[in-house]
Amino acid sequence: MRRKVESLECIDVIYEIYLQKKQSAWRTFSQFKTEQLKQKYLKLSKMCQDAVDTFWIEKENDLVAGGDIGQFYRYVNNKIVSNSGIGVVKDETGTILYDDKAKAECFRRYFESVFTQDNNKPAHAASKAPSDSFTDVTFSYENVSKAFRGLKAKPSRGPDGLPSFFIKILVDSISFPLMLIFSQSFESCKVPDIWKTAVVHPYLERFSQ
Numbered sequence: 001m002r003r004k005v006e007s008l009e010c011i012d013v014i015y016e017i018y019l020q021k022k023q024s025a026w027r028t029f030s031q032f033k034t035e036q037l038k039q040k041y042l043k044l045s046k047m048c049q050d051a052v053d054t055f056w057i058e059k060e061n062d063l064v065a066g067g068d069i070g071q072f073y074r075y076v077n078n079k080i081v082s083n084s085g086i087g088v089v090k091d092e093t094g095t096i097l098y099d100d101k102a103k104a105e106c107f108r109r110y111f112e113s114v115f116t117q118d119n120n121k122p123a124h125a126a127s128k129a130p131s132d133s134f135t136d137v138t139f140s141y142e143n144v145s146k147a148f149r150g151l152k153a154k155p156s157r158g159p160d161g162l163p164s165f166f167i168k169i170l171v172d173s174i175s176f177p178l179m180l181i182f183s184q185s186f187e188s189c190k191v192p193d194i195w196k197t198a199v200v201h202p203y204l205e206r207f208s209q
Contacts, residue, residue: 018048086201107202139182145175159197 022044029037063072089097091106153165167174185191 014051018044018051022048111202137186139179139186141175141179144179144182145171148175157199159199160194 022041025037025041025044029041060075063075066072086100086103089103089106091097091102092109097103097106148167148171151164151168153168155163155165157163181192
């Protein structure tokens with residue numbers, strides 16, 4: 001066990017050395033911009049990534065060899081759960097992505113490759129409901145207030161930047177103006193643009209990379 005700890009500490013020191021060299025190589029390349037300096041930077045960047053990969057491999061092997069089932073599952077759960085909503089992913093080349101923008105670009109490329117291109121022809125629409133089908137729909141202060149009170153108090157924000165728990169706190173103050181907005185929107189057949197937006201998080205299928 002002591003040897004394993006020393007091994008992990010050694011890998012950590014090696015990574016710090018490579019990282020310093022990588023940063024120095026980037027500054028030099030940014031100044032002179034020669035092909036030789038670019039290749040040097042790319043080589044050091046790969047060495048940094050290899051050091052990180054080796055560190056986690058050693059750590060996970062040590063975890064498996066330890067035989068502590070509880071610690072193992074805690075480690076796995078921490079890897080699965082991500083504060084940003086999306087954990088680390090691999091792109092089509094097998095590169096591990098940590099940056100949110102890189103993940104978004106990776107998903108964009110994948111969705112673009114599997115989705116059907118728009119042919120600019122209108123989609124088939126089902127028959128519309130009679131114009132008088134919703135004449136009895138009304139919005140009252142009590143109904144709006146009840147709907148907001150039924151929201152789950154979560155800290156996650158929607159497109160408007162407001163979490164649901166914040167809306168629940170202000171329910172007595174915002175129910176009446178929102179009731180007017182709902183009623184006017186329904187009568188005019190127009191919906192505010194912000195209501196047409198949503199925050200979408202793609203979720204990978206189980207056991208997929």
